[in-house]
Amino acid sequence: MSDPFSYLDSMRGAFINELKELIQIESISTLSAKAGEVRRAAELVAQHLRGAGMSTVQIFETPRHPVVYGEWLGAPGAPTILIYGHYDVQPVDDPEKKWLTDPFTPVEREGNLYGRGSSDDKGQIFANIKAAQALAQNGGLPLNIKFLVEGEEEIGSPNLDHFIESHQELLRADVAVISDTAVLSLETPSIIYALRGLTYLEIEVSGPEKDLHSGQWGGSVHNPLQALCEIIAALHNPDGSINVEGFYDKVRPISAEERAAIAKVPLTESEWKRQTGAPQPWGEPSYSLRERVSARPTLEVHGLIGGFSGEGAKTVLPAHAKAKVSCRLVNDQDPHEIEHLIRRQVEKLTPPTVRSKVTPINYGDPAVVPIDSAAIKAAVDAYQRGWGTEPVFMREGGSIPVVATFSRMFHIPVLLVGYGLSDDGAHGPNEKFNLECFYRGMRTMIALLQNLGKMTPAQVKG
């Protein structure tokens, strides 16, 4: 028996190859046609959970994609940790041919592993499974572990809340850990204490009852594409704030203290330019870039659909136009109320020359995690020992709705212990996972499990 860290060093190459196998599976949850691939990924995750020493591993059905569950409860009296992750991935549609290599053929390049899901979230949940395996095979797990790995995160986890609610006894734990976020940088890891929520919806504008010839009818019909542009344009004020009545009513102001803390890990304009490549920052002028991307709510257009999108010219005046839109939300905004406010605003902005319809796609609550618990302190120490540096505390702009669910249902701390980097290209082309992050992530999780195993359940739960 060696120690888990040495074991990890000896297995580094093998674990990378195993991760590649998982990335090869095209588990795109939003595409019905990929349901079989999503299931294959679930089965491979289940197999690795067994390999990590989980004594019970089960694939639960849901109305859409399965949930993988694995547990080892062989440490009576020790705390129980619930580790959440997801094995589904974002789509890879690539009209601009930006992917340099096939998204589902993982390739190592300059210390990174390229492939859809490498960072979000296959690589990160895999690091946690392998950390458990390293402990299980080298002296045994120091605490009880439950893994919950879902296949619907990228479509807003429509069935997860119901699953958790109806399996509360099975899932009950003293602390939850999620690795699905980015650290500030390889040199400076970070622990997330706040996440934005989400309201995702479609806005559809209809005009004529069928596509018309623009030569024949143009000038007399309010073109639905144009009307949609007018509505979308009107949803922001010129200063970048959102023009939806009541939108900011429940936004909790950022305290002076927190603003000062955020200012300590600034997002500089040059760093912003390096990472986005965009010509100039945009957004609410009275908030810093770091605040805009994490502590303030947003409204984004994700897709415009309508009319002719082929090569060359077609002079159609189309019957319909559609936009995919989402809002990132902060405490205490309610995703359903925001949907209602947007619907009302779109109705108000719709002239009598067209009709409009707002259809919700999915929701997620914003979340704030208390940063002064013993569990968080265990995580800070785990980064120090496992990653090699003390972490900073940060807000995260993305949405992980299950964080709010865990807090609400189990009243336990939820630790956001991420291993990604902000330039990983999650959701975009050429997604990658830094292999040094993968390695340090596994080390951090080994250290975290060790730290929590030395505590009592009551200490962990805080």
Place this chain on the structure above:
Amino acid sequence: MSDPFSYLDSMRGAFINELKELIQIESISTLSAKAGEVRRAAELVAQHLRGAGMSTVQIFETPRHPVVYGEWLGAPGAPTILIYGHYDVQPVDDPEKKWLTDPFTPVEREGNLYGRGSSDDKGQIFANIKAAQALAQNGGLPLNIKFLVEGEEEIGSPNLDHFIESHQELLRADVAVISDTAVLSLETPSIIYALRGLTYLEIEVSGPEKDLHSGQWGGSVHNPLQALCEIIAALHNPDGSINVEGFYDKVRPISAEERAAIAKVPLTESEWKRQTGAPQPWGEPSYSLRERVSARPTLEVHGLIGGFSGEGAKTVLPAHAKAKVSCRLVNDQDPHEIEHLIRRQVEKLTPPTVRSKVTPINYGDPAVVPIDSAAIKAAVDAYQRGWGTEPVFMREGGSIPVVATFSRMFHIPVLLVGYGLSDDGAHGPNEKFNLECFYRGMRTMIALLQNLGKMTPAQVKG
């Protein structure tokens, strides 16, 4: 030998079947992949020209799709007529599944023949070829005929002007006829005396250099989809007029006399609603609906492209967004100058947070045809004898750039003798051609050829 009208009656069913064969060919000129089908259509048109008695039939190559030419010059001293049409068709992309039957499987339903190109323009040019055949086989053609049938009309005839210029002697005639327009109604045929021109272009907006995660960067990056919507929205004023500096400078005002004439064939709001199905008219309030769709310039969006267009949710903040836009133009607007004005306006509307680019796709000049010539009188009589009713004079909102080319190059009258109906669904789903229009169209062309054949070339040329 019977007379051409009786011959037509006996051949009615056979001609419909022949037209169906032509519609079956998927001659979509804008799609490179359909180039072979476009050529097949050219060959079938050539075959019918031979059947109509043309003594020389030739397929000319161009850089893209071929031009079909056929002539019979066996009436020395008689006038020469140049009959133009096109055998290419619009695309049939059908994301909303609106086509009730396959676009390239022509089907007769309630007196109409459904299929892409049935009305625009296969059915109409076919009517003219069959009218020539009816005369050729029943007493002989009364005048010299030249057919010019191109395969690039739906992509803006990029090679036609050059072809005409370099074949002036071959094509020289005393009058030109084009059947590619709609009559007012089956009961009231119409002759078009003005056509709108066209400037078709793409507006592209770029922001970040790759697609980003909206959770990670949203709120700090000017979303190109939103910026595009803002630019598109700003290209119109709230009253429906176009907000492009200088756009109206060269628009010839509609004379009081012409406004009075237009008012005699009004487009009523109820008829507009019946045909468009849209909730309420839109556009410049100081112009009547008929004026808006024919005598005034427009700016239309034909497609919006960018971001995620699939099923469900993807939270991408895309790098690019594109709009397909065209302007219908009236005398004396110049299509190239309008492109320049739009480019300048888009530049002015582009904030420093994104980049924009305007790319021209194609152009067409507006045209006005003198309505007091002997040739027009021959056409009026032809409708009376062939269609059965006296035609009214109308403007047409669409664009047929070759009209301006013929006038400019040969200084001859160009007769727009159309057989379509405005609800034929040209360019949209379920395009159809009324079979009674097809029949009366053939009769009208027989009568027109007879009328012109009784005149001298000088009388025809006017």
